[in-house]
Amino acid sequence: MVKRALLILCVLVSSAKAITLFEFLGGQKVGTTTMTFLKIPVGAKQGGLGETGVAIANDATCIYWNPSAISYVPSNASVSFFTQKWIGDTYYSYAGFVYQIEKFTRLGILMGNLHSGYIQRTDEYHPFGLGTYYRTSSTYAGIAIARKLIDRFSFGINVKYMNEALDDYNQRTVALDVGTYYLIGFRDIALGISISNIGPDPEIESPDPSDNPARFSLPVMYRLGAYGSPLNNFYLSLQLEKSTDNVEIFRIGAEYVIAELVSLRAGYKLNSNIPGEFSGFTGGIGIIKSFDFKRDVHIDYAVSALGYAGLVHKAQMGVNF
Numbered sequence: 001m002v003k004r005a006l007l008i009l010c011v012l013v014s015s016a017k018a019i020t021l022f023e024f025l026g027g028q029k030v031g032t033t034t035m036t037f038l039k040i041p042v043g044a045k046q047g048g049l050g051e052t053g054v055a056i057a058n059d060a061t062c063i064y065w066n067p068s069a070i071s072y073v074p075s076n077a078s079v080s081f082f083t084q085k086w087i088g089d090t091y092y093s094y095a096g097f098v099y100q101i102e103k104f105t106r107l108g109i110l111m112g113n114l115h116s117g118y119i120q121r122t123d124e125y126h127p128f129g130l131g132t133y134y135r136t137s138s139t140y141a142g143i144a145i146a147r148k149l150i151d152r153f154s155f156g157i158n159v160k161y162m163n164e165a166l167d168d169y170n171q172r173t174v175a176l177d178v179g180t181y182y183l184i185g186f187r188d189i190a191l192g193i194s195i196s197n198i199g200p201d202p203e204i205e206s207p208d209p210s211d212n213p214a215r216f217s218l219p220v221m222y223r224l225g226a227y228g229s230p231l232n233n234f235y236l237s238l239q240l241e242k243s244t245d246n247v248e249i250f251r252i253g254a255e256y257v258i259a260e261l262v263s264l265r266a267g268y269k270l271n272s273n274i275p276g277e278f279s280g281f282t283g284g285i286g287i288i289k290s291f292d293f294k295r296d297v298h299i300d301y302a303v304s305a306l307g308y309a310g311l312v313h314k315a316q317m318g319v320n321f
Contacts, residue, residue, distance in 0.1 A: 033245040034171065034216035035164050037114040037138040038197050042082055042094045044300035044316035048284020049253025050267025051304065052239035055192035055227035057181065059298065059318045060096030063108040065223065066179035066194040067144040068156030070108045073320065075296065076100045080318030087309045090116045090136075108144035108158070113137065134167035144177070152183040168207040175199030175218060189228030196221040220244045225251075233257045237267070247271060253282070262287055265302070276307020284314075296320040 043061035046053035053065035060080040062069035082094040096110045116136040120129040142160025149155060158177035163170065179194030201215040225239035237253040253267030263286040274280060284302030291297070302314040 032217070033219040033243075034202060035138065035162055035173075035197075036219055036245075037092075037112075037164070038140065038162070039219050039221065039243060040086065040092055040114065042112070043080075044082060044284060044302040044314045045263075045265070045286055047084075047302035047304055047314040048265030048267060048282055048286070048300070049237045049255060050239070050251040050269055050282050052225055052227070052237040052251045052253050052267065054179070054194050054223040054225040054239055055181070055190045056237065057190065059320060060098045060108065060110070061094065061316070061318075063096050063098070063110045063142075063144050063158060064094065064112070066156070066181060066192045067108065067158040067177050068146045068154045068179040068181040068194075069192060070098045070106045070144060070156060071104075071146045071148050071154035072181060072183070072190070073098050073106070075320035078318065078320045080316060082314070082316040084312055084314040086114065086312060087306065088116070090114055104148040106146050108146070109142070110144065110158070110160070111139075111141045113139045136164075136166050138162075138164045142177075146181075152185060154181045155179075156181070162202075164202075170205045171202040172205075173199055173202035173218070184228070187229050189226060191226050192223070194221075194223045196223070217244070261289070274307040274309070276305075276309070278305040279307030281305045 041047060041051040042064040043053055045058060046056060046061065053062065056062060057069035057072040059073060060078045061082060062073065077100065078098040080096045084092050086092045092114045094112045096108065098106055098108045100106050118133040118135050121132045121134060122129055140160050140162040142158050144156055144158035146154050146156030156179050161174050163172040176198045177194060177196040179192065182191045197218045197220050199218055201217050204214045220243065222242045223239060227237045229235050233256060235255040239251040240248060241251060242248040250270040251267065253265060255263050255265045257263050265284040267282040269280040282302060282304045284300060286298060286300040288296055288298045297319050300316040304312045306312055
């Protein structure tokens with residue numbers, strides 16, 4: 001009964017959102033959504049592979065990309081910590097945890113935060129500062145659950161709470177992420193589909209009661225991708241991504257594993273429309289060390305070129321146990 005209900009829910013959500021996807025394909029509506037920090041990619045491995053991740057299930061960072069992927073994390077539990085210096089001297093951090101609660105069901109917990117530190121206020125008469133400061137902070141936290149309906153197919157859902165603060169202005173809401181994950185059964189190839197940030201429009205809370213409350217929609221993300229090993233020790237990752245406020249982006253990444261210890265990665269983002277030299281290119285390296293007490297420690301680093309915005313450096317550490 002549970003399997004049938006999950007399967008029906010998956011089909012209904014996918015069908016309903018497919019209409020919206022094709023409605024927006026080819027359209028560009030930059031600046032029409034809020035809480036755009038939800039679009040910042042998570043994971044240093046994914047970052048090195050062209051920021052593809054919907055079909056990758058290697059550690060707890062996969063909760064962000066596709067909640068159903070936690071069913072195939074190669075251990076009973078996984079914990080990951082990720083950080084990066086984002087553009088504009090802001091910092092983004094993520095923590096995720098995956099745990100197997102029964103044979104076919106897994107639970108995931110994730111938290112993310114983007115913050116600026118303190119910024120000095122200015123105006124047209126005081127361009128060098130007024131002596132007072134403000135800060136920005138964007139946070140989300142969620143709980144995901146995924147279940148294998150058959151050995152090669154799983155469905156997952158993530159419920160998350162989000163809050164964004166700019167000085168004395170706040171907005172908060174809840175949203176859902178849903179996804180499916182399918183193992184083809186050949187060359188470790190997996191297919192992943194996810195829809196993220198499905199929820200009500202948050203209302204901006206102003207410190208001035210006379211202000212009219214404003215609402216903006218969330219950046220709903222549609223992702224479809226594949227990841228697998230067409231050749232020994234060589235992995236390929238492909239992803240089509242579409243958000244409701246921008247054009248579709250095609251991503252591709254390649255990974256070569258040396259002696260089951262070191263991974264070399266490179267990727268590229270097509271149609272990313274970022275001006276500047278080398279924009280769209282990514283690269284990275286990863287180290288995985290296995291111990292006799294069945295713990296895999298992985299350390300990953302990646303860099304992404306954002307054109308005139310410069311390079312974004314990403315670092316991650318985690319344990320599968």
